[in-house]
Amino acid sequence: xxxxxxxxxxxxxxxxxxxxxxxxxxxxxxxxxxxxxxxxxxxxxxxxxxxxxxxxxxxxxxxxxxxxxxxxxxxxxxxxxxxxxxxxxxxxxxxxxxxxxxxxxxxxxxxxxxxxxxxxxxxxxxxxxxxxxxxxxxxxxxxxxxxxxxxxxxxxxxxxxxxxxxxxxxxxxxxxxxxxxxxxxxxxxxxxxxxxxxxxxxxxxxxxxxxxxxxxxxxxxxxxxxxxxxxxxxxxxxxxxxxxxxxxxxxxxxxxxxxxxxxxxxxxxxxxxxxxxxxxxxxxxxxxxxxxxxxxxxxxxxxxxxxxxxxxxxxxxxxxxxxxxxxxxxxxxxxxxxxxxxxxxxxxxxxxxxxx
Amino acid sequence: xxxxxxxxxxxxxxxxxxxxxxxxxxxxxxxxxxxxxxxxxxxxxxxxxxxxxxxxxxxxxxxxxxxxxxxxxxxxxxxxxxxxxxxxxxxxxxxxxxxxxxxxxxxxxxxxxxxxxxxxxxxxxxxxxxxxxxxxxxxxxxxxxxxxxxxxxxxxxxxxxxxxxxxxxxxxxxxxxxxxxxxxxxxxxxxxxxxxxxxxxxxxxxxxxxxxxxxxxxxxxxxxxxxxxxxxxxxxxxxxxxxxxxxxxxxxxxxxxxxxxxxxxxxxxxxxxxxxxxxxxxxxxxxxxxxxxxxxxxx
Numbered sequence: 001x002x003x004x005x006x007x008x009x010x011x012x013x014x015x016x017x018x019x020x021x022x023x024x025x026x027x028x029x030x031x032x033x034x035x036x037x038x039x040x041x042x043x044x045x046x047x048x049x050x051x052x053x054x055x056x057x058x059x060x061x062x063x064x065x066x067x068x069x070x071x072x073x074x075x076x077x078x079x080x081x082x083x084x085x086x087x088x089x090x091x092x093x094x095x096x097x098x099x100x101x102x103x104x105x106x107x108x109x110x111x112x113x114x115x116x117x118x119x120x121x122x123x124x125x126x127x128x129x130x131x132x133x134x135x136x137x138x139x140x141x142x143x144x145x146x147x148x149x150x151x152x153x154x155x156x157x158x159x160x161x162x163x164x165x166x167x168x169x170x171x172x173x174x175x176x177x178x179x180x181x182x183x184x185x186x187x188x189x190x191x192x193x194x195x196x197x198x199x200x201x202x203x204x205x206x207x208x209x210x211x212x213x214x215x216x217x218x219x220x221x222x223x224x225x226x227x228x229x230x231x232x233x234x235x236x237x238x239x240x241x242x243x244x245x246x247x248x249x250x251x252x253x254x255x256x257x258x259x260x261x262x263x264x265x266x267x268x269x270x271x272x273x274x275x276x277x278x279x280x281x282x283x284x285x286x287x288x289x290x291x292x293x294x295x296x297x298x299x300x301x302x303x304x305x306x307x308x309x310x311x312x313x314x315x316x317x318x319x320x321x322x323x324x325x326x327x328x329x330x331x332x333x334x335x336x337x338x339x340x341x342x343x344x345x346x347x348x349x350x351x352x353x354x355x356x
Numbered sequence: 357x358x359x360x361x362x363x364x365x366x367x368x369x370x371x372x373x374x375x376x377x378x379x380x381x382x383x384x385x386x387x388x389x390x391x392x393x394x395x396x397x398x399x400x401x402x403x404x405x406x407x408x409x410x411x412x413x414x415x416x417x418x419x420x421x422x423x424x425x426x427x428x429x430x431x432x433x434x435x436x437x438x439x440x441x442x443x444x445x446x447x448x449x450x451x452x453x454x455x456x457x458x459x460x461x462x463x464x465x466x467x468x469x470x471x472x473x474x475x476x477x478x479x480x481x482x483x484x485x486x487x488x489x490x491x492x493x494x495x496x497x498x499x500x501x502x503x504x505x506x507x508x509x510x511x512x513x514x515x516x517x518x519x520x521x522x523x524x525x526x527x528x529x530x531x532x533x534x535x536x537x538x539x540x541x542x543x544x545x546x547x548x549x550x551x552x553x554x555x556x557x558x559x560x561x562x563x564x565x566x567x568x569x570x571x572x573x574x575x576x577x578x579x580x581x582x583x584x585x586x587x588x589x590x591x592x593x594x595x596x597x598x599x600x601x602x603x604x605x606x607x608x609x610x611x612x613x614x615x616x617x618x619x620x621x622x623x624x625x626x627x628x629x630x631x632x633x634x635x636x637x638x639x640x641x642x643x644x645x646x647x648x649x650x651x652x653x654x655x
Binding site: 047051054057058060061062064065068073076077078079080081082090210211212213230232233235236237309310311 | 578601615
């Protein structure tokens with residue numbers, strides 16, 4: 001005890017002397033100046049930079065984790081989250097090597113990429129499905145049509161549609177409370193495009209959150225609440241939420257049949273229109289580096305296993321092979337015309353001719 | 357009669373204020389305590405050596421916060437190096453040297469305004485200036501500089517307040533013995549006010565360590581499974597670590613909180629406890645230093 005006290009005492013006077021401020025402040029200044037002036041860059045050559053969507057993040061994180069372990073940590077992989085839109089801004093400025101995207105590249109982003117002469121490969125890596133959830137106390141509903149969803153969510157519903165019986169007279173007189181992803185997320189873009197018909201067009205008077213756990217607790221609190229959340233969040237919270245079967249309408253392969261979301265119905269395309277593929281985009285210049293090449297083939301060869309481990313819905317096994325072959329064959333560009341293709345199956349998607 | 361009842365009322369008010377003050381203190385303590393308790397019940401069992409020494413992982417039971425706590429520590433270290441000298445020097449200048457004119461009033465006004473700017477704005481400014489214009493990249497250096505600017509006003513304002521409490525007679529006595537202005541500051545003003553200044557430093561650094569928004573804006577990472585280069589390593593320069601990409605504890609925590617699996621929420625709670633602990637340790641060091649200073653001053 002006494003010894004400890006003596007040490008603490010000495011340490012104290014030591015700090016006291018440093019902080020005598022005669023030397024302290026000038027030396028701190030000098031150090032700060034030295035740091036700033038030494039801003040000569042040492043590039044970190046064996047680093048792979050990934051950024052973008054938070055939806056895709058867990059898969060890329062898994063790939064990065066295993067790849068680094070396999071390479072004995074000689075190759076460094078970093079994964080950031082700045083949203084699909086924020087990520088594309090960096091990707092189209094040549095700042096990142098791989099972009100996580102929960103929707104295809106938009107027309108505006110394509111222009112940015114072209115301006116900076118960034119060419120890229122596009123490949124789907126998993127499915128994501130949105131689940132329409134209601135409070136479990138809402139016993140009088142078990143399925144919903146996309147037309148009813150449109151009535152609820154379209155921009156003109158703002159301030160007007162406030163009650164369930166306004167959507168369909170057979171529903172009771174219960175206030176409607178809506179919860180959904182915030183306007184910056186790819187999930188919101190896709191949901192509005194699939195339901196309202198135009199990306200980003202939605203009513204503004206709903207509870208928006210980028211954190212899906214907030215949406216879960218919001219919907220689970222009150223009868224009459226409805227929200228859309230990713231499938232993985234529904235599966236972890238089945239005791240708190242009730243999923244609605246969705247009637248896809250005339251464009252759906254199942255027409256008027258109501259379909260509940262599950263891995264099965266997402267893969268066979270019958271859960272229409274709220275399931276979609278999610279992507280990674282690979283910078284072509286970066287791909288000429290051997291470690292990026294290694295990483296991409298590792299990612300796509302282990303895609304099925306990794307996607308399952310992080311509890312997402314994997315693509316059909318063959319899709320990963322075709323995706324890798326497309327990249328290796330140098331098929332640059334996107335198969336989309338700058339907007340999402342609703343209800344498109346991945347097999348068809350991989351066959352389409354891509355363009356820049 | 358009136359005199360007496362007036363006194364009674366005033367005594368009552370006095371008593372009432374004590375009660376109210378005590379209640380408010382209690383409220384603050386209970387809030388903090390319940391927060392710690394909540395985090396502890398959820399996350400305490402998760403904290404062990406492996407949690408501190410492992411990198412993040414997709415398997416919640418294997419995940420750790422090594423890169424996050426090292427990142428937090430390095431960012432705070434760099435922030436202190438920049439902000440402590442700058443803040444104290446600016447405070448001294450404004451209080452002891454600056455003439456009272458329009459220009460200095462203008463600067464003072466702006467410092468006070470600076471303290472009220474939302475942190476995300478600093479992040480945007482840093483993204484444009486440090487990351488792109490000065491080309492510092494998305495590095496620990498950028499983070500340190502950004503947080504320095506964010507908490508600079510706190511240190512300037514508290515330094516000035518602390519200096520102002522030194523009686524004018526002490527300065528006059530020193531001047532009377534022929535001391536220069538800097539000698540007065542160096543030998544008297546700074547040592548006597550160091551307690552107050554350090555309190556400002558504590559508050560500033562505690563705020564900086566919990567900041568997330570500006571760091572996300574400048575491009576702090578979420579998954580990073582390596583540490584910045586060792587400054588004493590053979591194959592790199594001493595300063596390489598300041599250009600390394602990084603993550604910090606609040607970002608790691610935020611990422612885990614927003615995952616669907618509840619096992620990750622446990623990790624987030626554990627990370628919160630570590631963050632709290634780190635803040636307390638930093639504060640303890642500062643309080644210890646302050647204690648050393650106070651003992652030497654007698655007047």
